């Protein structure tokens with residue numbers, strides 16, 4: 025290989041492209057339980073995700089100067105601990121074991137209001153946690169850029185994380201092929217790729233919808249428990265199948281199946297939240313207890329796929345007003361909304377009532393509450 029020929033191996037990254045890739049690298053480091061160096065508004069911190077760390081990682085992170093280390097928690101978790109704050113906080117825990125820190129980070133019914141400070145300069149850790157599908161709880165230690173740690177660990181700037189979060193408008197169709205379903209034979213699966221981490225997203229096209237009229241569309245977030253295993257805790261499996269049936273009855277349309285398990289928190293966080301639901305917390309409070317906002321899903325991928333499919337006007341099959349607003353604000357006309365209902369069971373009744381009462385879903389909750397008596 026001649027000198028200089030390596031130049032042609034890489035694209036000339038734009039800032040936003042590099043920002044995405046570097047943020048994705050940081051996410052990977054955090055998931056492996058490795059510290060990352062975060063540059064944010066004039067301060068540099070080494071950060072370690074508690075959810076991915078082993079006891080030895082924690083001990084090494086405390087090192088010889090444990091008093092410099094704090095525990096970053098989101099505002100939701102801080103308030104669950106009884107701390108009155110509108111933003112994230114940093115707690116002074118002193119040397120503590122992984123078990124003790126984990127209890128502070130996500131055990132139910134705990135109070136901790138001792139020594140804490142606002143940590144708004146570290147707000148982007150909430151975003152990194154969500155991208156990494158980890159709980160928003162990090163050990164943090166201020167470092168100078170010339171500290172030894174600076175050269176050894178991946179570093180990411182908060183501006184890069186912000187740039188990486190800008191909603192992707194361009195998804196590329198990778199493959200389209202027929203997949204006949206048990207009840208709907210005329211079906212094609214279309215896989216798109218784009219956004220952060222270049223994940224694959226799925227559009228299922230039923231028939232050949234007439235684009236001169238509003239196209240029947242359902243936007244469905246993945247729910248492995250409900251969609252695949254028939255969990256009784258939610259209505260997702262019913263909504264998936266009923267949504268497809270409704271589309272077929274209309275003579276064709278599209279179901280977008282988004283990779284957003286657990287309202288985007290990921291499978292592990294969703295199962296932790298389920299653990300709290302068994303102790304009596306509802307679907308929103310259980311997410312707040314472990315540090316999450318009520319619903320952090322984004323619909324850029326859905327909008328991009330609809331555009332790519334040439335769909336600008338839809339009949340949306342949903343009870344969720346946020347989905348309607350997301351499409352409208354992106355310039356997709358929602359000409360009509362059709363409710364998509366599942367069976368009310370003793371197990372999902374509380375979940376449905378909470379969605380209606382607390383998340384504004386367009387469901388007749390007194391009727392649901394009365395359904396099983």
Ligand SMILES: Nc1nc2c(ncn2[C@@H]2O[C@H](COP(=O)(O)OP(=O)(O)OP(=O)(O)O)[C@@H](O)[C@H]2O)c(=O)[nH]1
Nearest residue numbers: 244245246247258284285286287297307342343344
């Ligand atoms: N965090 C969390 N996520 C849940 C829980 N129950 C279900 N989910 C997730 O909630 C999401 C439900 O998504 P959708 O089927 O698109 O439904 P929706 O937002 O209720 O809106 P529509 O069905 O369109 O009315 C999926 O990502 C599920 O995995 C829960 O108790 N906690």
Ligand SMILES: [Zn+2]
Nearest residue numbers: 247250258260
């Ligand atoms: Zn579900």
